[in-house]
Amino acid sequence: MNEKNPPAIRLxxxxxxxxxxxxxCGIDLDVERGGVFALLGSNGAGKTTLVRILSTLLRADxxxxxxxxxxxxxxxxxxxxxISLTGQFAAVDEILSGRENLVLVARLxxxxxxxxxxxxxxxxxxxxGAGARRASxxxxxxxxxxxxxxxxxxxxxxxxxxxxxxxxDPQARVEVWEAVKGLADNGTTVLLTTQYLEEAEQLADRIAxxxxxxxxxxxxxxxxxxxxPPAEVEYVExxxxxxxxxxxxxxxxxxxxxxRRTAPSEx
Amino acid sequence: xxTHFLSDxxxxxxxxxxxxxxxxxxxxxxxxxxxxxxxxxxxxxxxxIDTGQGAYIDYMLPGILLITVASGIAYTAFRxxxxxxxxxxxRFQSMPIAxxxxxxxxxxxxxxxxxxxxxxxxxxxxxxxxxxxxxAGAWLAVAGILVLFTLALTWIAVIPGLSxxxxxxxSAFSYPLIFLPFLxxxxxxxxxxxxxxxWFAEHQPVTSIVNTLRDLLAGGSGGEDLWTALAWCTGILxxxxxxxxxTYRRKIS
Numbered sequence: 001m002n003e004k005n006p007p008a009i010r011l012x013x014x015x016x017x018x019x020x021x022x023x024x025c026g027i028d029l030d031v032e033r034g035g036v037f038a039l040l041g042s043n044g045a046g047k048t049t050l051v052r053i054l055s056t057l058l059r060a061d062x063x064x065x066x067x068x069x070x071x072x073x074x075x076x077x078x079x080x081x082x083i084s085l086t087g088q089f090a091a092v093d094e095i096l097s098g099r100e101n102l103v104l105v106a107r108l109x110x111x112x113x114x115x116x117x118x119x120x121x122x123x124x125x126x127x128x129g130a131g132a133r134r135a136s137x138x139x140x141x142x143x144x145x146x147x148x149x150x151x152x153x154x155x156x157x158x159x160x161x162x163x164x165x166x167x168x169d170p171q172a173r174v175e176v177w178e179a180v181k182g183l184a185d186n187g188t189t190v191l192l193t194t195q196y197l198e199e200a201e202q203l204a205d206r207i208a209x210x211x212x213x214x215x216x217x218x219x220x221x222x223x224x225x226x227x228x229p230p231a232e233v234e235y236v237e238x239x240x241x242x243x244x245x246x247x248x249x250x251x252x253x254x255x256x257x258x259x260r261r262t263a264p265s266e267x
Numbered sequence: 268x269x270t271h272f273l274s275d276x277x278x279x280x281x282x283x284x285x286x287x288x289x290x291x292x293x294x295x296x297x298x299x300x301x302x303x304x305x306x307x308x309x310x311x312x313x314x315x316i317d318t319g320q321g322a323y324i325d326y327m328l329p330g331i332l333l334i335t336v337a338s339g340i341a342y343t344a345f346r347x348x349x350x351x352x353x354x355x356x357x358r359f360q361s362m363p364i365a366x367x368x369x370x371x372x373x374x375x376x377x378x379x380x381x382x383x384x385x386x387x388x389x390x391x392x393x394x395x396x397x398x399x400x401x402x403a404g405a406w407l408a409v410a411g412i413l414v415l416f417t418l419a420l421t422w423i424a425v426i427p428g429l430s431x432x433x434x435x436x437x438s439a440f441s442y443p444l445i446f447l448p449f450l451x452x453x454x455x456x457x458x459x460x461x462x463x464x465x466w467f468a469e470h471q472p473v474t475s476i477v478n479t480l481r482d483l484l485a486g487g488s489g490g491e492d493l494w495t496a497l498a499w500c501t502g503i504l505x506x507x508x509x510x511x512x513x514t515y516r517r518k519i520s
Contacts, residue, residue, distance in 0.1 A: 093282060
């Protein structure tokens, strides 16, 4: 591995226990630069613990972890310069307005002209109209978008999104997905944790599955699909999913007043 | 990192100050209870209390000021606790900033909010007839001791703010602190108290601080308790700071 271009994230034998509970039992993983890497796992699989270790909030018991080439234990300050964390709970200041939240983070990241950075991000995340309102008045989706916008200030090369759509309605989830895709297009490495298989399928370039403290598979969606026997061709009548119906009757992802529709009654 | 300590702390203090200015009720409620006590003691109990000195309000104002600070710092614990719960604390901790700036922002905000509350209470006391012979120097000394006392109590408040598991737990610690002045020379001379109570009253920090403030406000130079009061304030400050920082390090590691 050449030193000039280390992987975005490299884990070797990472272990963590809470008292008797072994959460991570020797994680080995490389995340290359760029694109979205999804860490898939059920509740309690250790996804959040892993993200907390990578973002210097928690110390591992054993093993090593480097982010952007810096060891999380030995060079925590450099790691913090390289990353941004959006945790499970939208970490925005509810008493400040959306714009003030962005300006605060911009000042803490010492970027030039925090006000301009804030206005630019508000526009990018369709929050300009709500920028002057207190974040406590935002919907779940808006709050998440603000949260992600805050993570982008200072252009950290690696962004951790820990279950960014948990608890959101389908509409808000699509909004967040758009934001995540935009991130990856700008060359940022995104480590996304999720328990929604569909989310990983939609967003991820590579997927790893964390199960009982170990990474059990790691690859592209195509590679993962090859783990199963080859698909047989079957003809099935395509039924709309509930999600498609939901978007059809609520007016899709365009915001605005949805047209009220009534299901045709059966004759 | 250290080079940014001041600018980071300033940015974070601006944030917590907005929390105070956007809910000014926290300053009002901090000031209302001491003012209500002052009204009660001066106009209800005061007539029956013989302090052997001048106007009763002049006698009891120092104790009221300490109660004001003790109830004000409960909000500091509350604000810190809210940060811990909401995830914004973790966001700050994962950013390349001077990490302890987060705590200092709360401490400085506590200081400003308490100074405002104290000013409101002193204003109310002046309306009720409080008069002082203190010169500018003595007032400065009074302000200095109150600031030191506020800092000491604020660092105590940081500990439950960081470690509490419920809102109630985060602010309950302030009740004994609010109660402490009643077991001191703040409202009645300690000579009237029975043996063990009197012993406690005369050896706890509030009595020496109250006596010093009272002497300064009466135009004196602090009296014999000045150094005891300063030692208590500094001692509590150092101990609380050390304990708060230890709690903080345990929380972030």
